[in-house]
Amino acid sequence: MMTVPIEHGFVLVALLWVIGLVGLLSRKNTLFMLMSMEIMLNAGALAFILAGSLWQQADGQVIYILILSIAAAEVGLGLALLIRLRQHIGDLDIDKLDEMKG
Amino acid sequence: MNMQELLFLVPSFPLVSSLILLLLAGRLSPMLVALLGVGSMGLAAILTLFIGVEFMGMGGNAFQQVLFNWLPIAGAPINFGLHLDQLSLVMMGVITGVGWMIHWYAAAYMFGDKDVQRFFVYMNLFVFAMLMLVLGDNLVLLYLGWEGVGLCSFLLIGFWQHKADNVVAAKKAFIVTRVGDTAMMIGLLILFSEFSSLHITTIVESTVQVSQSNLWLACLLLVGGAVGKSAQLPLQTWLPDAMAGPTPVSALIHAATMVTAGVYLIARMHPLFLQVEGILNLVAWIGALTLVLAGLAALAQTDIKRILAYSTMSQIGYMFLGLGALAFDAAIFHLMTHAFFKALLFLTAGSIILKMHHQQDIFKMGGLFRSLPLTSTFLLIGLLALVAFPGSSGFFSKEAILAATYEAHTAGPMLWWIGVLGAFLTSLYSFRLLFIVCFGPANHDLKEPDYKPSSQLVVPLLPLVTLAVIGGFISLDFSLVFGPAHHPHLPLWIEWMPVAVALVGFILAWVLYFSRSSFHTRQPSDGLIRRFCRDGLGFDWLYEQLFTKPLQLFARINKSDVIDHFYHFVGWFNFSLNEILVISQNGKLRWYLFGTLAGCALMLGGLLWWR
Amino acid sequence: MNAVNIESGQILFYVSGSIAVLASLFVVTNKNAVHALLYLVVSLLALAMCFYLLGAPFAAALQIIVYAGAIMVLFVFAVMIFNINQTDIEREKQWLTWQSWVGPSLLAMVLLGEIVFVILSQQNWSIGSSSVTQIELVDARAVGSLLFGPYLLAVEIASFLLLAGLVGGYHLAKELPKKATKLGGNQ
Numbered sequence: 001m002m003t004v005p006i007e008h009g010f011v012l013v014a015l016l017w018v019i020g021l022v023g024l025l026s027r028k029n030t031l032f033m034l035m036s037m038e039i040m041l042n043a044g045a046l047a048f049i050l051a052g053s054l055w056q057q058a059d060g061q062v063i064y065i066l067i068l069s070i071a072a073a074e075v076g077l078g079l080a081l082l083i084r085l086r087q088h089i090g091d092l093d094i095d096k097l098d099e100m101k102g
Numbered sequence: 103m104n105m106q107e108l109l110f111l112v113p114s115f116p117l118v119s120s121l122i123l124l125l126l127a128g129r130l131s132p133m134l135v136a137l138l139g140v141g142s143m144g145l146a147a148i149l150t151l152f153i154g155v156e157f158m159g160m161g162g163n164a165f166q167q168v169l170f171n172w173l174p175i176a177g178a179p180i181n182f183g184l185h186l187d188q189l190s191l192v193m194m195g196v197i198t199g200v201g202w203m204i205h206w207y208a209a210a211y212m213f214g215d216k217d218v219q220r221f222f223v224y225m226n227l228f229v230f231a232m233l234m235l236v237l238g239d240n241l242v243l244l245y246l247g248w249e250g251v252g253l254c255s256f257l258l259i260g261f262w263q264h265k266a267d268n269v270v271a272a273k274k275a276f277i278v279t280r281v282g283d284t285a286m287m288i289g290l291l292i293l294f295s296e297f298s299s300l301h302i303t304t305i306v307e308s309t310v311q312v313s314q315s316n317l318w319l320a321c322l323l324l325v326g327g328a329v330g331k332s333a334q335l336p337l338q339t340w341l342p343d344a345m346a347g348p349t350p351v352s353a354l355i356h357a358a359t360m361v362t363a364g365v366y367l368i369a370r371m372h373p374l375f376l377q378v379e380g381i382l383n384l385v386a387w388i389g390a391l392t393l394v395l396a397g398l399a400a401l402a403q404t405d406i407k408r409i410l411a412y413s414t415m416s417q418i419g420y421m422f423l424g425l426g427a428l429a430f431d432a433a434i435f436h437l438m439t440h441a442f443f444k445a446l447l448f449l450t451a452g453s454i455i456l457k458m459h460h461q462q463d464i465f466k467m468g469g470l471f472r473s474l475p476l477t478s479t480f481l482l483i484g485l486l487a488l489v490a491f492p493g494s495s496g497f498f499s500k501e502a503i504l505a506a507t508y509e510a511h512t513a514g515p516m517l518w519w520i521g522v523l524g525a526f527l528t529s530l531y532s533f534r535l536l537f538i539v540c541f542g543p544a545n546h547d548l549k550e551p552d553y554k555p556s557s558q559l560v561v562p563l564l565p566l567v568t569l570a571v572i573g574g575f576i577s578l579d580f581s582l583v584f585g586p587a588h589h590p591h592l593p594l595w596i597e598w599m600p601v602a603v604a605l606v607g608f609i610l611a612w613v614l615y616f617s618r619s620s621f622h623t624r625q626p627s628d629g630l631i632r633r634f635c636r637d638g639l640g641f642d643w644l645y646e647q648l649f650t651k652p653l654q655l656f657a658r659i660n661k662s663d664v665i666d667h668f669y670h671f672v673g674w675f676n677f678s679l680n681e682i683l684v685i686s687q688n689g690k691l692r693w694y695l696f697g698t699l700a701g702c703a704l705m706l707g708g709l710l711w712w713r
Numbered sequence: 714m715n716a717v718n719i720e721s722g723q724i725l726f727y728v729s730g731s732i733a734v735l736a737s738l739f740v741v742t743n744k745n746a747v748h749a750l751l752y753l754v755v756s757l758l759a760l761a762m763c764f765y766l767l768g769a770p771f772a773a774a775l776q777i778i779v780y781a782g783a784i785m786v787l788f789v790f791a792v793m794i795f796n797i798n799q800t801d802i803e804r805e806k807q808w809l810t811w812q813s814w815v816g817p818s819l820l821a822m823v824l825l826g827e828i829v830f831v832i833l834s835q836q837n838w839s840i841g842s843s844s845v846t847q848i849e850l851v852d853a854r855a856v857g858s859l860l861f862g863p864y865l866l867a868v869e870i871a872s873f874l875l876l877a878g879l880v881g882g883y884h885l886a887k888e889l890p891k892k893a894t895k896l897g898g899n900q
Contacts (some may be wrong), residue, residue, distance in 0.1 A: 002541030004726045007832055009767070012730045014828040016737055018821045023741030025696055025817035028808045031746055035753055038784070039737045040759055046774075051727070053767040058855035062864050064854075068779055068842075069871040073878030075784050079791040080885035086795060091804070097816045700820055706827045 009050040016043035030085060030092045034078050041071045105156040106165050109184050112149050112194065113233035115592050120226035123219055132218055136209035139222030143205045147198040154191050154237050162188060164303075166239060173242065178299040185239035185302065189583045189596040192434060193366055200358045201229050203562040207349035210558035211456065213233030221261060225354070228254035232359050236366060241290050244367070248286070248331065252279050253359045256508065258355060259347040271343040273296055278340040282330015286367075289323030292316055293374075302629050306373035314378070321374055321381045325388075328364030334392045339641050341415055342399075345407040351403040352407060357414050357448050358441035365421045365437055366620045369430045372584065376428075382512045386426020390520040393419030397527030398704045401534065402635035405462045406451050409535050412638075413488065414444055416524060420503055423521055427513035429506030429588070431580040436499035442573050443487035443496055446566040450480045453559050454539070464538045471540040480563055485536055488571040489529040489604045495573030497601075500525070504600055509590040525600040529607025537615040541708040645667075726766045733759035744805040746797050750788050757781040771853040 019075060023036030045067045052060015084094060089096045119142035123135060130138070157165065165186040173180035186194075205225060212218045229336040231250025238244045260272030282457075290300065296312040297305045328334075333356075344356050355361070361450035368375060368385065375382055393416040400412035417440050424433030454470065454477060455462055471478045487496040634640055686697070736756035743749035755778050765773040795801075860868055 004723055004766070007765070008727075008730075010832045012734070012763075014825055014832065015734055015900075018825045019737045019741055020823045021699065022814075022817045023737075025699070025820070025889070026809075026813045027693055027741070028813075029746075029805060030794070032741075032743075032749065035740055035749055035788070038753065039740065039756065042641075042757065042780075045776075046760060046763060048763065049764050049767055049769050049772055052851065053769060055820055056849060056851065058851050058859045061769050061851065061856045062859050062867070064769075064772045065775065065860070066867060066871055068775060069875055072779070072784055073874050075787055076878040076882040077885065079787060080882040082791060083794060084732075084888045087899075092795070093808075094692065095690050097691065101687055101689030102684055174735045696816065696820065699824065703820060703827065706831075707823070710827060711832060 006050060006054055011048065013043050013047040013050065016040075016046065028093050028095055030082055031096045033094065034075065034082070038071065038075070041067060041074075105153050107167070107307050108149060109153060109165070109167050109186055110169055112146050112153070112198065113237065115146040115149075115231050116226040116233070117230040120141065120223050123223045123226070127219055127223075130219065135219045135222055136213075138293065138370070139207050139226055140202070140205045142226060143198065143202040146229070146233075147202040150191075150194050150198045153186075154195060157186060157191060162579070164582070168239075170691050173660055178294075178301070180240055180242045180300060182207070182243065184237040186237070186584055188578065188580050189366075189369060189434065190236045192578060193362075194233060196234065196438055197229060197232050200441050200445050200566070203566055204354045204358070204445060204449065205682070206562040207347070207353075207559060211350055211452055211557055211602050212348060221258075221348070224254050224257045224261070225351075227547065228258065228355065232363070235363055239302055241293065241302060241305075244302075244370075245287070245290060248327070248363065251355070251363060252276065252283065252331070255279075255344070255360055258351040259344050261347055261351065264459050265346075266278070267711055268346040268664060270429075271340075272344040274343045275340040278337050279330045282327045282337050285323045285330070286327025289320045289327065291324065292320040296320065304369065306371065306653050317374065318378050318381065321371075321378050322384075324367060324371060325381060325385060328367050329388060330364075331367075332361050332364030332422070334364070334388050334419060334422060335395065336641070338392060338396075338415055339638060342408050342411045342638060345405070345411050349407065349448060349455060352411070352446035353445045353452070356411065357444040361418055362415060362421070362437050362441070365418065365425065365433060368422075368425050369584075372425075372430050379512050382426045382428065384426070386423050386507070386510075386513045386517055389422025389424075389426060390524075391419075391420040392416070393423070393524040394520060394527065395522055397531065399523060399638050400525065400531040402632045403463055404636070406454065406464050406467075406539065407448075407462055409464070409531060410444070410447055410451060413447075413528070413531070414440075416463070416528060417444070417488075420500060420521065420524070423507055423517065424503035427503070427507040427510035427517070428505055429510065430584045431578065432499065432502035432506050434580065435578055436496075436503055438576075438578070439495035439499045439570075439573050441705060442566055443484045443494075443570040445556050446480060446563060446570050447484040447488065449559075449563055449566070450477055450484060453477045454481075456559075456657070459654070464535065467539045468542045469540070472678060474672070476560065481540065481566055483567055485532040489532050490525065490600060491604070492601055493571075493574070495570055499575035500600065501597065505590050505592055505597060508592055509594055511539075512561040522599055522603055526603040526607045529604040530611050533608050533611035534615050537611060541616060607672060667679070722766060726763060729759045729762035729766070732756075733763065742809075744802050744809065746792050746795075746801075747789070750785060750792065753788075754781050754785050757785070768850045770850060771856050 020036045020038075020040035020043060023039065024033055027033055027036065045064050048060045048063045048067065050060070051065075052058065085097075086092055114153050123130070123138060139652065167186070168181045168183040170182050171179055172182045172536060205222075208221070208225065209218075212221055216219070228251060231247045231254060233247070234245055235247025235251060238247060254649055257271045259275055260269045262268050293305060294300050296316050297308050297310060299305065299308075330337040341356060341361070345352055347355075375385075396412040396416035396419060400409050400416065403409045403412065417436070421433045421436050421440070424430070424436060454467070457470075457474060457477075458467060461467075482500040483494075487494040490497040490500040504518060504521050507513040508515060637643065686693075733756050736752045736759060739752040740749045740756060743752060757776060761773045761776040761781070764770075835863055
C-alpha cells in the first residue's frame with residue numbers, strides 16, 4: 001500500500017527506544033519506570049514489524065505477538081511487585097531500595 | 103702379638119663407653135656410671151702405656167693402621183686410618199693419662215648431680231674425638247675430631263643448662279671457634295686442590311710443585327683455625343667465658359687437651375709451614391702478643407677460674423711462640439708439662455670451689471692455708487711449675503722455648519724480650535692468686551672449719567703432682583718427626599733471665615699482696631685500667647661493636663622485610679581498590695542501569711570507530 | 714498506485730511516527746501518573762497506525778486490542794489502587810529536577826547517535842533494491858498458518874509465560890496475614 005524508506009523506520013525505532021531509555025534512567029517513581037519500559041518494548045516490536053514488512057513474511061508479526069505476551073506478563077508481575085513495594089516502604093521511590101549497597 | 107695392632111682400641115674404649123651411657127640413659131646407678139666412665143679411660147690409658155713402651159722399643163718408626171675405607175673418592179680415597187709416631191704418641195699419652203685422672207676426679211666432683219650420666223657421655227665422647235684428632239692419618243679425620251671436640255666443648259660448657267649464662271657462654275665458644283673452623287675448612291680445600299690428596303703423609307712428603315701463594319693462603323687459614331681452637335688472638339674471647347662449665351671440664355678441655363689442638367695442628371703440618379716461613383713469624387707474634395695480653399688480663403681478675411683461664415691462654419701463647427721459633431719439640435714438650443700442672447691447678451681450684459660452696463671470687467676466700475692445707479700445697483706446687491721454678495717441669499719446657507726464640511731466624515730477640523715480660527707477668531699473677539687465696543685473713547663466713555675433701559678428690563691429683571714436679575725430666579725424642587733436636591748455645595744471662603724476672607715478680611707480689619698493710623685493703627679496685635684488663639682488654643667490646651651490633655641492626659631493620667612488604671602491598675592494594683570501587687555499588691538500580699548502558703555506548707562507539 | 718498515494722502513505726507514516734514520539738516524550742516527562750498513562754495510550758495507538766501502514770494489519774489490531782486495551786487498563790487499575798493524589802504529584806515535581814535529566818539525556822544522545830549511524834550506514838536492506846516497491850499486506854491468514862506451523866512451540870511457551878505471570882501476579886499482590894507485615898508499611 002505504501003512504501004517508506006526502511007531506514008526511516010529504524011530511525012523511528014531508535015528514537016522511541018532512546019526516549020524510553022531516558023525515562024527509565026531519570027524517573028524515580030517505579031510506576032513511570034515501568035511505563036518507560038513499555039515504550040522501549042514497543043520500539044522493539046516496531047523493529048520486528050519493519051523487518052517482517054521488509055521481507056514480506058509473517059514472521060515479524062509472530063514475533064510481535066510473542067513480544068506482546070512478554071509485555072503482558074511483565075506488566076502483570078511488575079504491578080504486583082509495585083503494590084508489594086508500596087506496602088513495604090510507603091512510596092514508590094526506587095532509590096529507597098539500596099540495602100544491597102557496599 | 104703386636105701391641106701396636108691394638109691401637110684402634112684406645113679411642114674405642116671411650117667411644118663404646120659413651121654410647122653405652124647414652125643408650126642406657128637413666129637405667130644405670132651412679133656408681134656404675136662412674137665406673138664405666140672412668141674405667142674406660144683407665145683402660146685406654148693403660149693400653150696407651152703398653153703401646154708406647156713397645157713403640158719406643160721398636161725404634162720409633164711411624165706405624166699406620168687403616169681400619170676401613172671411609173670416603174672412596176677416586177684418586178684420593180679417605181680412610182679411617184690411624185697414624186702413630188712420637189708426636190701422636192705423646193698427645194695420646196697426655197690425653198688418656200691426664201684425662202683418666204680428670205675423669206676420676208670428676209666422678210667425685212659431680213657426685214650427686216642428677217645429670218652425671220649425661221656428663222660422662224659428653225666427656226667420653228670428647229676424649230674419643232680428641233684421640234681421632236691426634237691419631238688421624240688424614241686431614242678429614244683430623245677435622246672430624248676437630249669438630250667433635252668443638253661440639254663436646256659446647257655441650258659441656260653449657261652443661262648446667264638451667265642457668266642462661268652458661269648457655270650464652272657455650273654459644274659464644276662455639277661461634278667464635280666456628281670462625282676458625284671455617285677458615286680451616288677453606289684451608290683444607292685449598293690443600294686438596296693443590297695436592298689432590300688429604301692424606302697427611304702424602305701432603306708433607308709431596309714433591310709436587312705447588313703455587314706459593316696458594317700454599318701461603320692455605321697455611322694462613324690453617325693458622326686461623328688453630329687460633330680459634332687454641333684461644334689466641336684474635337679469637338681468644340671465648341675462653342674466659344667457657345669457665346662457666348664444671349671445673350673438670352675446664353681442666354680437661356680448656357687446659358690440657360682441646361685448646362692444644364691448634365698447637366698440634368701446626369706441629370703436625372710443620373713441613374708445609376717450613377716452606378712458608380713468614381707464617382711462622384706470624385705465629386710467633388700471635389703467641390707473644392697473646393701471652394702478654396692474657397697476663398695483663400689475669401692480673402685484674404677476681405674469679406679464680408678466670409685467672410687460670412687467662413693463664414692457659416698465656417701458656418698456649420708460649421707454645422705458639424715455640425712453634426713460630428721453629429722449636430716444635432720444645433712447644434710439644436711445653437704442651438705436655440702444661441697439661442700436667444694446669445690440670446693440677448684446675449682440679450685444685452675445683453676442690454677449693456667445692457669447699458667454698460661454689461663461690462669463686464678470690465677476694466671472698468683467704469687463709470685457706472690453714473683450713474685446706476693439702477689443697478693449698480697442691481696449689482702451690484702447680485703454681486711453682488707454672489712460673490717455671492727451677493727444677494719443675496714447667497722450667498725445662500719454658501726454658502727450651504725461650505732459648506729457641508732468641509736464636510731463631512723467624513723469631514728473634516724482640517720476641518724473646520716479650521716472652522720474658524710474659525714470664526714476669528705469669529709470676530706476678532700466680533703469686534697474687536696464691537697470696538690472696540691461701541694467706542691473709544679469712545674473708546668468708548663458712549661455718550665448717552674442718553672440711554676434709556673426700557679421698558676421691560685427692561687421689562687423682564697425686565700423679566699430677568708428681569708429674570708436675572718431675573715431668574721435666576722426661577726426655578722426649580722427636581727426632582724422627584721434627585728432625586734432629588737443636589740445642590742453642592746462649593750466654594748464661596739469657597738463659598737465666600726468665601728465672602730472674604720470675605723472682606722479681608714474686609717479690610712484687612709479696613709487696614703488693616702479702617704485706618700486713620695490704621691485708622686490710624683487700625678489695626678489687628675499680629679503676630679504668632683495671633676494668634679494661636678485667637674485660638679481656640676490651641676485645642669483647644670491640645667484637646660487639648664490629649659484628650654483633652651491625653648484625654642486630656640489620657635484623658631489626660629487616661624485621662618487616664622487603665619481601666613481606668611486597669606481599670602486604672598486594673593485600674593492601676586489593677583492599678584499597680575494593681574501598682574505592684565499592685563506592686560505585688550504592689545499591690540504586692538506576693545507577694546500575696546507567697552504568698550498564700554507558701558501557702554499552704562505549705563499546706558500540708569503540709566498535710564503530712574501529713571499523 | 715500513483716505518486717500522490719505513495720506520498721500520502723508516506724506522510725501518514727511520518728505523521729503517526731511523530732505523534733508516537735511526541736506522546737512518548739510526554740509520558741516520560743509527566744508528573745501526573747494518569748496523564749502519563751493516557752499519553753502512553755496515544756503513543757500505542759499511533760504505533761498501531763504505523764503497523765498498519767507497514768502492511769501488518771493483524772499486528773495493528775492486536776496492538777489496539779491487547780496492548781492499549783488490556784495492558785494499559787491494568788496500569789490504570791494499579792494507579793487506582795495506589796491512590797495517587799496531589800501530594801504525590803507534588804513529590805513527583807520535586808523529584809524531577811533538571812539535574813536528573815542531564816546524565817540520561819547525554820547518554821541517550823550518544824546511543825541514539827551511534828544507532829542511527831549504524832542504521833544509516835547499511836548498504837542494502839533487502840534482496841532487491843532499497844525501498845520504492847510495492848508492499849503487500851501480510852494478513853491474518855499468513856500469521857495464523859505460521860503460528861500453527863513452525864511457531865507452535867513458541868506459542869506453547871508463551872502460554873507458560875502467561876501462566877507464570879498470572880500465578881505470580883496473584884500471589885505477589887495477595888494480602889499478607891497481619892503478623893507477617895514487616896517494617897513501616899504505611900499505606
